Amino acid sequence: MSIVSKRLLSSAAPPLEAAAKKFYGDKVSYGSLSKAQKAFLDRVIRVDQAGELGANYIYFGQYTVLATKYPHLKPVLQHMWDQEIHHHDTFNKLQTQRRVRPSILTPLWKVGAFGIGVSTALIGKEAAMACTVAVETVIGGHYNQQLRILMNQYQDIPVYDEHGKEIAEPDMEIKDSPELTSLKDLISQFRDEELEHLDTAIEHDAEKAVPYMLLTEAIKLVCKGAIWTAERV
Amino acid sequence: MFKQVRAYIPKARGVRFYHSIDHPSSNLIVNPDSIESTILTNSLKHIPKYGFNSYCVTKSIQDLKYPDSIHSVLTSNADGKSLEFQLMLHWLRIQRSKLHEHIMDPASEFHSIENEYERVSYLIKQRLQYNEPIIKKLSYGLSQLSTPYNLSQSLEELHNLSDDIVYYAGDESNDFAWYTKRAGVSSIYVASELYMLSDTSENFKNTKEFVDNRVRGFDGLGGVYNNIEQWGAFNAIGLVNLVKSQWMRG
Numbered sequence: 001m002s003i004v005s006k007r008l009l010s011s012a013a014p015p016l017e018a019a020a021k022k023f024y025g026d027k028v029s030y031g032s033l034s035k036a037q038k039a040f041l042d043r044v045i046r047v048d049q050a051g052e053l054g055a056n057y058i059y060f061g062q063y064t065v066l067a068t069k070y071p072h073l074k075p076v077l078q079h080m081w082d083q084e085i086h087h088h089d090t091f092n093k094l095q096t097q098r099r100v101r102p103s104i105l106t107p108l109w110k111v112g113a114f115g116i117g118v119s120t121a122l123i124g125k126e127a128a129m130a131c132t133v134a135v136e137t138v139i140g141g142h143y144n145q146q147l148r149i150l151m152n153q154y155q156d157i158p159v160y161d162e163h164g165k166e167i168a169e170p171d172m173e174i175k176d177s178p179e180l181t182s183l184k185d186l187i188s189q190f191r192d193e194e195l196e197h198l199d200t201a202i203e204h205d206a207e208k209a210v211p212y213m214l215l216t217e218a219i220k221l222v223c224k225g226a227i228w229t230a231e232r233v
Numbered sequence: 234m235f236k237q238v239r240a241y242i243p244k245a246r247g248v249r250f251y252h253s254i255d256h257p258s259s260n261l262i263v264n265p266d267s268i269e270s271t272i273l274t275n276s277l278k279h280i281p282k283y284g285f286n287s288y289c290v291t292k293s294i295q296d297l298k299y300p301d302s303i304h305s306v307l308t309s310n311a312d313g314k315s316l317e318f319q320l321m322l323h324w325l326r327i328q329r330s331k332l333h334e335h336i337m338d339p340a341s342e343f344h345s346i347e348n349e350y351e352r353v354s355y356l357i358k359q360r361l362q363y364n365e366p367i368i369k370k371l372s373y374g375l376s377q378l379s380t381p382y383n384l385s386q387s388l389e390e391l392h393n394l395s396d397d398i399v400y401y402a403g404d405e406s407n408d409f410a411w412y413t414k415r416a417g418v419s420s421i422y423v424a425s426e427l428y429m430l431s432d433t434s435e436n437f438k439n440t441k442e443f444v445d446n447r448v449r450g451f452d453g454l455g456g457v458y459n460n461i462e463q464w465g466a467f468n469a470i471g472l473v474n475l476v477k478s479q480w481m482r483g
């Protein structure tokens with residue numbers, strides 16, 4: 001049997017995580033997500049995939065320009081770039097597993113992000129770091145906003161016990177399905193890593209790029225526009 | 234091209250959003266508990282005799298011993314779909330569920346096929362096979378789908394079918410290839426179904442061949458796309474070096 005087939009067939013009975021098992025055996029089950037809840041998850045995965053793709057290409061662009069000129073920056077950029085690649089791979093996997101449509105503008109995000117990375121790095125390493133600060137500020141805020149909605153708008157999903165009876169006040173451990181819990185954990189982990197990138201960029205003289213204030217504000221605007229667009233198309 | 238792809242950007246309610254793992258009831262193709270779907274599902278058995286006609290629904294209401302007034306559950310829907318069109322859409326969704334059941338059966342032949350494109354071919358043929366019992370009535374049903382008023386919902390259902398097929402076949406594309414594959418499968422499916430309508434060969438042998446040829450012609454398109462993209466990245470690096478050298482010279 002092919003790998004694809006094994007994956008398809010095993011998706012019928014997903015194993016629940018240990019926490020749920022501890023209390024109820026593996027018999028806890030969850031009710032439907034509403035249309036709005038599904039639509040939001042769909043948008044979250046699409047926009048985060050596009051965002052991490054963008055981040056990946058920004059570092060690709062910066063690395064292309066800066067790595068040979070400033071050998072001491074090479075490991076710093078490489079480390080952040082590796083993390084972005086991991087973020088991007090993770091959302092790629094989610095996008096195919098959860099059957100989410102990727103952003104149709106994927107080629108544009110690649111070219112645009114690469115362009116931002118290259119052009120800021122060509123101005124200088126301070127401008128590149130200022131660009132990182134701008135991008136990570138917007139992304140960090142964006143992830144926080146997603147987490148807020150995931151925490152507040154998914155409280156009404158019924159939890160059923162092994163007899164199919166609704167559990168009136170489910171324990172914290174089983175209140176959210178592993179699917180939702182792991183998504184929230186993932187986003188908060190990535191958010192923390194983005195904020196680390198922000199700190200790294202500040203440590204590497206981002207603030208000496210004060211004359212480029214206009215540039216960083218422009219980049220923030222571009223990022224917000226791209227988020228708005230990638231959520232939708 | 235863009236016009237073709239536009240159909241894949243969901244506007245209305247019919248297109249699937251997000252496939253859940255731990256909330257499986259969110260993924261149902263038809264809700265078996267609703268009264269509408271009970272009536273419509275039962276109507277399907279009358280299609281071989283009466284075609285995609287509202288008479289099937291009336292018959293079904295009689296079979297189920299529901300009062301006549303229950304008709305209004307189906308006729309007073311917000312988007313004003315005709316009974317015939319609802320019957321057609323419901324039939325399509327039930328066939329799509331059947332395809333799902335088929336691939337979830339561990340004994341199905343599907344699981345022994347290793348190649349993604351051969352799996353696509355197999356799934357299209359499997360789905361077309363479900364047309365056989367009503368093939369005589371199908372062209373009227375299809376004409377319902379393509380009237381301008383119904384077209385956007387019909388395209389959504391077509392997209393859902395090709396999305397299912399491409400997903401079951403094991404697609405893992407994360408970029409524009411996602412759209413290319415689904416658009417390709419949709420157009421192959423439509424062409425094959427039209428071919429099938431006039432196919433008189435035994436067991437629709439010619440239709441099956443037609444599907445195989447079309448899918449073979451499509452094979453590798455996703456790959457071509459990615460190669461173009463890699464070529465783009467390669468050239469972008471070259472471009473950076475060029476710009477850099479110009480920059481240095483001031």
Ligand SMILES: [Fe+2]
Binds near residue numbers: 084190194
């Ligand atoms: Fe990231």
Ligand SMILES: [Fe+2]
Binds near residue numbers: 055084136193194
């Ligand atoms: Fe980052």
